[in-house]
Amino acid sequence: MKDPPGAPGTPGGLGLRLVQAFFAAAALAVMASTDDFPSVSAFCYLVAAAILQCLWSLSLAIIDIYALLVKRSLRNPQAVCIFTIGDGITGTLTLGAACASAGITVLIGNDLNICANNHCASFETATAMAFISWFALAPSCVLNFWSMASR
Amino acid sequence: MKDPPGAPGTPGGLGLRLVQAFFAAAALAVMASTDDFPSVSAFCYLVAAAILQCLWSLSLAIIDIYALLVKRSLRNPQAVCIFTIGDGITGTLTLGAACASAGITVLIGNDLNICANNHCASFETATAMAFISWFALAPSCVLNFWSMASR
Numbered sequence: 001m002k003d004p005p006g007a008p009g010t011p012g013g014l015g016l017r018l019v020q021a022f023f024a025a026a027a028l029a030v031m032a033s034t035d036d037f038p039s040v041s042a043f044c045y046l047v048a049a050a051i052l053q054c055l056w057s058l059s060l061a062i063i064d065i066y067a068l069l070v071k072r073s074l075r076n077p078q079a080v081c082i083f084t085i086g087d088g089i090t091g092t093l094t095l096g097a098a099c100a101s102a103g104i105t106v107l108i109g110n111d112l113n114i115c116a117n118n119h120c121a122s123f124e125t126a127t128a129m130a131f132i133s134w135f136a137l138a139p140s141c142v143l144n145f146w147s148m149a150s151r
Numbered sequence: 152m153k154d155p156p157g158a159p160g161t162p163g164g165l166g167l168r169l170v171q172a173f174f175a176a177a178a179l180a181v182m183a184s185t186d187d188f189p190s191v192s193a194f195c196y197l198v199a200a201a202i203l204q205c206l207w208s209l210s211l212a213i214i215d216i217y218a219l220l221v222k223r224s225l226r227n228p229q230a231v232c233i234f235t236i237g238d239g240i241t242g243t244l245t246l247g248a249a250c251a252s253a254g255i256t257v258l259i260g261n262d263l264n265i266c267a268n269n270h271c272a273s274f275e276t277a278t279a280m281a282f283i284s285w286f287a288l289a290p291s292c293v294l295n296f297w298s299m300a301s302r
Contacts (some may be wrong), residue, residue, distance in 0.1 A: 033173070039262060041254070041257045041258065042258065092246070095246060095247065095250070096246065097250070098189070098252040099246070099250035099251045100251060100253060100254030103196075103250070103252065106192055110192060145293075145296060146296075150300045150301055
C-alpha cells in the first residue's frame, strides 16, 4: 500500500514537519524577544511548549529526510506508534499553551484595555504562531493514528 | 467483531458520556455561580464550551441508552464518523477553554496575587471540572477514531 501524502517519510510529511518547527520557533523567538514574558506563567509555558514542539518536529523532519534519501518507508508499526503518541502529547501541550496565552492576551487587550504598557502585539503574534504550529501538527497526528489503526 | 469497552453503544461508552456531561455541567454551574465571570472573555468561552460539551455528551448518552435498550450495535460507519468528528471538535474546544481559564486563574492567583477580591476557588474548580470532562472525552474520541480507521 502506498503512503498517503503527509505520512511520515513522504515529501508532504517532511513539509508539515518543517512548517510545525518553523512556526514553533517563530512563536518562541517572538515571545522571548519581549522582556516581561517571565512575569506571566502562561507565557513561560508557551515558551516551554514551543521549545518542545520545535525539537520534536525537527527530529522527525531529520528522520523524514533520512527516509527520503535512502528511499525507505516509515510504515514500521513501532515507529508509527511512537510518532502518534509523541504527536498527541506535543499537540496537546502546544494547543494548551496557545489557548492559555490567547486567554491572557484577550484579557489584557480587550477586557482590561491595558495594552499601552504591554507588548500586546508580540504576545498576540507568538500566540498566533503557536496556533499555526498546532494546525500543521494536527494532520500529521491524524494521519499517523490512521495508519496505526488501519494496518 | 465485538465492540471494545468504552465504544459507543456499550455500558462503558455510556459511562464515559455521563462522566463527560456531569463534569461539563459542574464546570458550567460553578463558573455561572460567580457574579464576575462575564468580565473575562476566557470564562465566558469556558461557559459556552461547557454548554456545548454537556449537550453533545448528553445526546450521545441518550443514543447509547437507546442502543443498549434495543441491543443494537452502533458500529455503523457513518455514525462512527459523525461521533469522531463531533468528539474531536468538542474536545478541542473544551481543552482550549480549560487551558485559557487555567492561564487566567494562574495569572490571578500566582502571578498577580489578587485572589482576595476574586472568586479564585470557583474559577479553579470550574477549570478543573472542564479538564476532567476533557480527560473523559479523550478515550471516547480515540476509540471512535480507532474503530473508524480499523474497519
